[in-house]
Amino acid sequence: MLLINIFVFIGIIAAAVSGSLVGMKKRLDWFGVICLAVATALGGGIIRDVMIGHLPPVAFIKPIYFFVSVGTALITCIFYERITKLQNVIMLSDAVGLGVFTAVGANAAVMNHVHEPFLVVSMGLITGIGGGILRDIFAKDIPYVFRKEVYAIASILGAVSFLLTYNSVSHIFALYICLFITFVVRVVSFYYNVHFPVLKSDSAIGEEVKHS
């Protein structure tokens, strides 16, 4: 489990950086930045653990994830300029994070419950994108993953690949397959700029938006 743990920490750090950057854009001070970093890094896992009834959530039992998030937030505050220049590193770490969170989430469902396929995929997805949703709610944004469907689609494809393989191959190998699929879908869609069209809003919708 050593290697997968390294990926988990990459994911935690990438999520904490993403939360910190949103916090700095919203002009929060260092404490607010830490709050957003922690929410982004730990939120998905906490929501998943609540859903599968694994209480208290792992995030409260293993404080290391919390302290890594706090440290990442402080480093991001200090080296803000340099970090924002590392666009590619951020994106790749983010994709690793999405993949490993999905894998760990789907696995947690299998470990705790009957192997209901829908539940396994849901828990992978919730762990993958839950932190980002929490970050955006706290930051008063409509969740970013609602606008960039590739996150959810990459996570769902990863979770499905875990579901299809974990009975035939070793658990750990299924985790890597999930991580790999999610990562590839996310990165390819980024570099080829894949995205799905926004539904054309007709004038009626536009009107309502104006008046609401």
Add this chain to the structure above:
Amino acid sequence: MLLINIFVFIGIIAAAVSGSLVGMKKRLDWFGVICLAVATALGGGIIRDVMIGHLPPVAFIKPIYFFVSVGTALITCIFYERITKLQNVIMLSDAVGLGVFTAVGANAAVMNHVHEPFLVVSMGLITGIGGGILRDIFAKDIPYVFRKEVYAIASILGAVSFLLTYNSVSHIFALYICLFITFVVRVVSFYYNVHFPVLKSDSAIGEEVKHS
């Protein structure tokens, strides 16, 4: 239980339509619309199941509700113009949904726990309005039910009627009484435009709003 299930599906569809319409007003693309539809349709039940410790929530065990919500969202996207013209159908389905969600929620409390009256009514109310609250948080609105108290009042009256009757009559009959009371209160208040006065804001409050 056949008939009550039909009402549940009417409620799921009405909630998904309501979530989809909010999503389209916010100019989300098809994926964001699906997210809001699912959150509105399943959110209340999920929050209730978390509260009563019935984990994982029913919504993850019975994927049919999820898929009906997704289907409803897609249909709403495609037939947006026609659906918005069905104001009365939407309102009536919405009232059925509020009633059946309240009934199912109050019943879930009774099935899982001691028959603490406050808990039963709370769970009816949370199931009835929780999805709408989640929808509005995701859509960056102050929850609509905070502004239109008739939803909560209809739901509370329905849940209380369930509470008063489920020991004297059969469970299923108490469910219908709850559905009927909630539905009637909601519909009557709609057609007679019943609403409670907003507290007059004095100038001091107005000032604070401006500066906040």
Add this chain to the structure above:
Amino acid sequence: MLLINIFVFIGIIAAAVSGSLVGMKKRLDWFGVICLAVATALGGGIIRDVMIGHLPPVAFIKPIYFFVSVGTALITCIFYERITKLQNVIMLSDAVGLGVFTAVGANAAVMNHVHEPFLVVSMGLITGIGGGILRDIFAKDIPYVFRKEVYAIASILGAVSFLLTYNSVSHIFALYICLFITFVVRVVSFYYNVHFPVLKSDSAIGEEVKHS
């Protein structure tokens, strides 16, 4: 336990007042004001109970807290002008509330689980500030505690003092130590206007905020 219960009610009332005032600033009507008051007063305890798996949460089993919150909201609506003049009373009650919620939260963790220090402090903090976070999410604000770090710091210091003492002294005495420490930190920082600097936003961040 008599005295600590009096402090709990002071805390509930202070939280309900704070929720009500936010609701009135947002021009919600009496029903929305009640919703925000209840969310602020009960939210922290409910989130904590979900996290430690103590379901259904105490707030649903002991309706007295709910009814006190509702009553407080109505009184705040009626005597708005007079209440807003009691700045010092509000602040001191708020500090009592933060202290007692932290104490009760840390104690709930100890009562329900292994005595994992991180979990105990987290549960104190979540109970202390969770209601305020919920209030601000419902009111469409970035959580106030993200901007005023003194709340979290006071609560964490209180919870740590509970953690350090509850094995050496009686439980009830440790609760009072926690309440006292939290209260003093909060009040002193208020009167001496202690706050931590917002990270200077450079022009790049400012730009992004403008365009987002």
